[in-house]
Amino acid sequence: MSNISPRQRTRLAESPSIAPERLAALPADFRFGLSTAAYQIEGAAHEGGRGPSIWDTFSHTPGLTANGDNGDVACDHYHRWPADLDLMVDVGVRDYRLSVSWSRLQQSGFGPLNGEAVEFYRALLEGARERGIRPLVTLYHWDLPQPLEDAGGWPVRATAERFAEYAARTVAALGDLVDDWITLNEPWCSAFLGYHTGAHAPGRRNWAEAVAAAHHLNLAHGLAVAAIRDAAPEALVGIANIVTDIRPRTDGPADIAAAARLDAASNRVFLDPVYLGDYSAQVRSVLGDALISVVRAGDLDVIGAPTDFAGVNHYQRVIAWHDDEGGPLRLGERPAEPATTSFGWSVIPESLTEVLVRVAREFTALPIHVTENGASFHDYLDPAGDVVDLARVEYLRGYLEAVTTAVERGVDVRGYYAWSFLDNFEWAEGYGKRFGLVFVDYATQRRIPKLSAHWYQRLIAERMSQLQPARITA
Incomplete structure (x- = not known):
């Protein structure tokens, strides 16, 4: 890389890579990529015909985000995307997972697309392809248009139907530039952080609404799969679910049962219907009438429609235990140790191996892409103007080795997209958490x-x- 400093060059030489024989175990077409999300990097919140999303409303509500931070400017990627793509090429990355903004493409969440937004995204995607970068595009990364939230949001079925219409229009407008689509990113966060704990937009706190939102997000995925198939029959389609490694605090029956309840309400509520075609008995038992009351005849057939790959986002291992005072699930939870990121999340690479093995063993034989994995650290510019994030280097090495271990154990993993390309607006945590491989001042x-x-x-x-052909010498 042309802009590496002498100090970074020295530290790079001291930082171990992955052993060649382990690297060689990965499939020949394995993708080493980077990820971003529209609201976290684009900025230009009031330009180009963009309408407000639930994150605009949430972040502008006093007390809901760290320091009152918002995404109005973020990384200003809307104006700086050509240089950002050039930088990605300089980093050596040719696979880029990005999202398009629903509220930029449809102010109200329905009707014709905003022409200025289509022009922006077409230029961005054309720019990526001109640079040899293959885009993996997520249709929904949490930026629900505010008018749809005002009409009820994800707890109401109509939002899933609006999403399918948005997906159809967007793929029709951009599909000639995109081969790979993700319907939703981490619907668990949208449902349970958004409608139960209130930690994320829209900030509501109602368990039954969160469970209804979870089902309608699953339904939105299935409806969008059908819409994408109609608009772009050759496209590859998947969903990116966050899959957490959940362990009981003790081997006592109560803690084991608590961990199973958390697994049902975190992982299985989304993995079961998409890959196995139904909510398991465990999920139905844990979520009860709040789930059963919103499932209609035919929903599960829609949700379980075949997809082409499985997206897995993974960040941490969580410890769970029984607690009668612990909310609807009657449990307590905390990050496993060692918790060494600035978020306090665990750094346990073998958890990613276990998650990948589990998804392949219990849920699907589809190719898997690790669509997000990364860590926030207290990164800073040193007096020489460098960012020497040795902890992240070790993190990436450990978790990529965990991917190779999963491949060696027979899991069909086809890609790894590090979170994130740039430091960015980290949702309710504002700008205080830095996940990027690139520092943003x-x-x-x-x-x-x-x-x-x-x-x-x-x-x-x-x-x-x-992967280069061996040279033939005389």
């Missing part, structure tokens, strides 16, 4: 590749060299 919008970006670039180059 928000005051100047300057981008500074961290040591981790140089490490990732080296790893990709090492992998590419393995």
Whole structure:
């Protein structure tokens, strides 16, 4: 990489890579990518015909985000995307998972698409393809148009129907530039953080509404799969679910049962119907009438429609135990140790291996893409103007080795998209949590590749060299 500093070059040389024989275990078409989300990086909140989303409303409500931060400017990617794509090429990445903004494409959440937004996204996607970058596009990364929330949001069935219409129009407008689509990102967050705990937009706190939202998000996925198939029959389609490694605090029956309840309400409520065609008895028992009352005849056939790949987002291991005072699920939970990220999340690479093995064993034989995995650390510019994020380098090495272990155990993993390309607006945590491989100085919008970006670039180059035909010598 041309802009690596002498200090970073020295630290890079001291940072171990992945052993060549382990790297060689990955499929030849394995994708080393980076991920972002529209509201977290685009900015331009009031430009180009964009309407307000639930995150605009939430982040502008006093007391709901750290320091009152919002995504009005974020990384200003809306105006800086050509240079950002050039930087991605410099980092060596040719696979990019991004999202398009529903509220930018449809102010009200229904009707014809906003022409300025279509023009923006077509230019962005054309720019990516011109640079040899393959886009993986997510249709929904949490930015529900505010008018749809005002009409009831995800707890009402009509929102799923609106999403299918949006998906159809968007794929028709952009599908010639995109081969791979993700319907939804982490519907667990949308449902339970958005409608139960209130930690995320729209900030509601109602368990039954959260469960209804979970089902309608699943339904939205299924309806969108059908819409994408109609609009772009050759496209590959999947969903990105967050899958958490959940363990009981003790081997006592009460704690084991509590961990199973948390698994049902976190992982299985989304994995079961998409990949197995029904909500399991455990999910139905845990969620009860709140779920059963919103499931209609034919819903599960729609939700379980065949897809082409499974997206898995993974961040941590969680410890659970029985607690009669612990809300609807009657449990307590905390991150496993060691909890060393700035979020306090665990850093246990073998958890990713276990999650991948489990998804392949219990749910689907589809190819799996790790569509998000990453960590926030207390990154800073040192006096030399460098960001030497050794902790993230070690994190990436550990978790990518965990992927190779899963492949060696027979799991069909086809890609890994590190979260995230850029430091960005980290939802309710504002700008205080930095996940990027590229540091963003928000005051100047300057981008500074961290040591981790140089490490990732080296790893990709090492992998590419393995795939080059052996030279024939006389």
